[in-house]
Amino acid sequence: MKPDALRGHLDALLLATLDGRELHGYAIIEALQLGSGGALDLPTGTVYPALRRLERAGHVVSDWSTVGGRKRRTYKLTSAGQRALRAERSAWREFTSVIDGVLGGDGKWAQA
């Protein structure tokens, strides 16, 4: 998968991953790997800054804890984050339907 294909959809992935549970950054990366069958292997330099952005935007909040001597920053959705997630999901549906329509699995362009 092209790396920049994620552009503009990363927030949706992170919010969806945090929907209904609290996770710390490292666990989010693992959850995305698992949930995508290994297709998504996001580098920490992508995920951590994105989480800070989401926190600045008020979509998540974080709490520090220490587990086994290691510090963890655990994130969870705010109600604004829940709303944002719903918006992202519908935006995603709209986006895919538009692109699908043009790429045309069955449109008038799909004669080949």
Add this chain to the structure above:
Amino acid sequence: MKPDALRGHLDALLLATLDGRELHGYAIIEALQLGSGGALDLPTGTVYPALRRLERAGHVVSDWSTVGGRKRRTYKLTSAGQRALRAERSAWREFTSVIDGVLGGDGKWAQA
């Protein structure tokens, strides 16, 4: 639709629009508007450079013509472009299935 959501998928749209027909730049923009129900209104500053990129990459070729006193640059797919289009379509399918899996219309995260 967020403007940067297109990132990495524009080439697929252009190739698909040219699949089975020849169009000039302006007509491509109109065809995308039509084919997307008005959702895609790409500025010329996005489409023209992208077409030059595709031509440099050997995926399309262009010919100049003059219609009604106005110059047109008409593009059509090469066989490499056809191949690229097939690759883009399958990449798109893979991409959406991965994201769909995470956003989970029915996965274990979709309890809300």
Add this chain to the structure above:
DNA sequence: GGCTATATGTAGCCCAGCTACTCATCGACC
């Protein structure tokens, strides 16, 4: 002591799509 896994983070690059603009022709309207 050194390596790997766990865990968080920053600096800076990269580049594709966007904004804003120029240039040109034609038809219509005043």
Add this chain to the structure above:
DNA sequence: GGTCGATGAGTAGCTGGGCTACATATAGCC
């Protein structure tokens, strides 16, 4: 005979988000 909108092509420069590469620290194993 001048202006405006539609048609048609194009470039310069900005922007920002994901990526690369690196820094830091602890636990556990050999």
